[in-house]
Amino acid sequence: MEQLLTDTWLTAPIGGTILLSLIVIMINALKKDSLAAEYWVSLIGIAANIVLAVVVFPDRGTAFSGMVMTGGYASITAILFLTAAGLTILLSREYIEKIGVNFGEFYHLILLATTGMMTFSAGTDLVVTFIGLELMSISLYVLAGISRRHHKGNEAALKYFLLGAFASGFFLYGIALIYGMTSTTNILEIAQNMQAYMSEPLFLTGVGLLLVGFAFKVGAVPFHMWVPDVYEGSPTMVSAFMSTGAKASAFTAFLLIFTATFDIAGTQINTVLAILAVASMVIGNVVALSQNNIKRMLAYSSIAHAGYMLIGLTAGGMMSITGVLFYLISYMFTNIGAFGIAAIIENKEQGGTEIDNFRGLYYRHPALAVMMSIFMFSLVGLPPLAGFFGKYYIFVAAIENGYTWLTIIGVITSMISVYYYLRVVVVMFFQTDEEAEKSSLASSSVFALLLSAAGVLLIGVFPSMVLDWMSRLF
Amino acid sequence: MIPIHYYLILSAVMFITGVVGVLTRRNAIIIFMCIELMLNSVNLTFVAFSSYLGNATGQMFVFFVMAVAAAEAAVGLAIVIALFRNKQTVNINDVNILKW
Numbered sequence: 001m002e003q004l005l006t007d008t009w010l011t012a013p014i015g016g017t018i019l020l021s022l023i024v025i026m027i028n029a030l031k032k033d034s035l036a037a038e039y040w041v042s043l044i045g046i047a048a049n050i051v052l053a054v055v056v057f058p059d060r061g062t063a064f065s066g067m068v069m070t071g072g073y074a075s076i077t078a079i080l081f082l083t084a085a086g087l088t089i090l091l092s093r094e095y096i097e098k099i100g101v102n103f104g105e106f107y108h109l110i111l112l113a114t115t116g117m118m119t120f121s122a123g124t125d126l127v128v129t130f131i132g133l134e135l136m137s138i139s140l141y142v143l144a145g146i147s148r149r150h151h152k153g154n155e156a157a158l159k160y161f162l163l164g165a166f167a168s169g170f171f172l173y174g175i176a177l178i179y180g181m182t183s184t185t186n187i188l189e190i191a192q193n194m195q196a197y198m199s200e201p202l203f204l205t206g207v208g209l210l211l212v213g214f215a216f217k218v219g220a221v222p223f224h225m226w227v228p229d230v231y232e233g234s235p236t237m238v239s240a241f242m243s244t245g246a247k248a249s250a251f252t253a254f255l256l257i258f259t260a261t262f263d264i265a266g267t268q269i270n271t272v273l274a275i276l277a278v279a280s281m282v283i284g285n286v287v288a289l290s291q292n293n294i295k296r297m298l299a300y301s302s303i304a305h306a307g308y309m310l311i312g313l314t315a316g317g318m319m320s321i322t323g324v325l326f327y328l329i330s331y332m333f334t335n336i337g338a339f340g341i342a343a344i345i346e347n348k349e350q351g352g353t354e355i356d357n358f359r360g361l362y363y364r365h366p367a368l369a370v371m372m373s374i375f376m377f378s379l380v381g382l383p384p385l386a387g388f389f390g391k392y393y394i395f396v397a398a399i400e401n402g403y404t405w406l407t408i409i410g411v412i413t414s415m416i417s418v419y420y421y422l423r424v425v426v427v428m429f430f431q432t433d434e435e436a437e438k439s440s441l442a443s444s445s446v447f448a449l450l451l452s453a454a455g456v457l458l459i460g461v462f463p464s465m466v467l468d469w470m471s472r473l474f
Numbered sequence: 475m476i477p478i479h480y481y482l483i484l485s486a487v488m489f490i491t492g493v494v495g496v497l498t499r500r501n502a503i504i505i506f507m508c509i510e511l512m513l514n515s516v517n518l519t520f521v522a523f524s525s526y527l528g529n530a531t532g533q534m535f536v537f538f539v540m541a542v543a544a545a546e547a548a549v550g551l552a553i554v555i556a557l558f559r560n561k562q563t564v565n566i567n568d569v570n571i572l573k574w
Contacts, residue, residue, distance in 0.1 A: 127535055134542045141549050145556055154557040155569045161550050162505055166496050169512035173489055176516050180523035185531055229572040
């Protein structure tokens with residue numbers, strides 16, 4: 001009994017978030033008039049859960065007989081997902097009213113997906129990992145199609161659902177084969193006999209299928225076909241949440257299983273990861289050049305960023321784990337900000353997300369234009385912004401582990417990316433649009449954008465602030 | 475007793491049938507059925523391994539998979555219905571507004 005209480009306390013951020021999502025849906029069922037209560041309860045609850053995650057940070061270990069990780073890694077990832085959810089909710093309040101999907105379920109589903117993300121990336125047993133993955137994905141399928149009379153939204157939800165469920169099938173088959181060869185689903189136990197298992201063809205097949213499942217979820221080439229369609233068709237703030245929270249959670253689970261536990265550096269699987277990384281960087285960046293829609297451009301850029309992070313997974317070792325986590329945190333602030341500004345520019349019919357719609361933004365909303373430039377420069381990876389240090393740590397880890405050629409490809413492709421990111425900046429400052437109307441700016445959106453911009457700048461100028469936490473991961 | 479590899483071959487064939495179905499069929503409902511076939515072939519693998527290894531984890535996993543598949547079916551069919559109301563079709567060749 002005492003053990004149960006301790007374990008419940010140690011996994012409090014997960015339990016707290018699912019409780020919060022239930023409270024929100026209850027409030028929504030009881031009162032129909034406005035969404036203010038749901039909005040504020042979600043925000044306060046998210047803040048409380050972030051505090052809980054910080055409090056349990058020193059208790060590094062596992063809970064519920066080795067099923068989930070607590071403290072350290074789990075706390076950092078929980079804070080990452082909760083911050084992403086908080087920023088998304090702040091930016092969504094005005095947005096969901098504008099596009100006519102102001103349902104209380106929106107907040108409920110965001111919180112439920114956040115719970116799934118935390119479970120997904122903290123699970124040390126493949127059962128828990130799978131449940132977390134599905135909780136996250138199923139909530140996001142609904143969110144992608146939440147604007148149900150919108151044709152693009154329907155299409156995005158259908159594609160996301162069919163390909164997501166398809167990927168889950170591979171993921172599960174991988175787990176089944178791993179279970180058959182090891183007679184356990186606990187990754188820590190499997191890791192103890194990794195050397196012996198690596199010579200079993202069925203075990204390798206299982207790990208390979210698991211890898212395919214993960215590659216689908218992080219959107220790495222050649223499993224990326226769904227990413228642009230889903231990001232373009234879904235409501236913009238949902239895309240923001242998917243590209244930061246869902247991607248980060250797939251990556252952190254990927255890191256925990258493949259790099260931190262199985263330690264696959266130097267095996268055949270590593271070669272596959274290197275190929276995925278190169279393909280994602282090249283195809284993501286090159287195809288992004290020809291995009292005219294900001295959401296689609298950001299989708300291809302997110303494929304490219306998945307490629308950079310895969311370099312970290314290929315290199316392996318503690319330095320890469322830190323680097324990829326740092327990258328995910330900086331990418332979270334940057335991308336939520338960029339999508340948030342796109343959501344403000346967007347019109348009622350969910351149109352107006354072309355890059356041309358940003359023409360002359362500086363003359364209409366100077367602050368928005370300046371913040372958008374900060375986000376774009378951070379995505380390019382210019383110092384002293386957060387994106388620079390993310391890339392820097394990953395590239396250093398890759399060079400130290402003998403993957404200099406991957407780093408060279410990474411640097412060349414980020415050169416290519418300068419063109420399409422700067423195009424947005426040029427359009428905002430050096431072109432004008434007489435007909436464009438000023439978009440309405442809610443104070444909550446401005447606050448969230450300021451937070452994201454501050455995050456990008458602060459993490460960039462004082463990276464040690466985040467890195468100090470990362471030295472105590474496991 | 476039937477040897478374990480009979481079950482494994484059967485479930486692999488079921489899984490591949492599902493994958494081929496997803497890749498070749500054009501009706502959203504049939505694609506969805508093929509995905510369910512993939513999940514059920516995984517269930518068969520789990521149960522076969524579980525009985526072979528004398529270990530209950532696999533059978534417990536099957537319950538989770540079934541619960542998740544049910545939740546997925548609810549959401550998936552809702553999405554297909556929302557699409558049908560807008561476009562009067564469930565053929566994925568007609569669902570092509572988004573492309574590069």
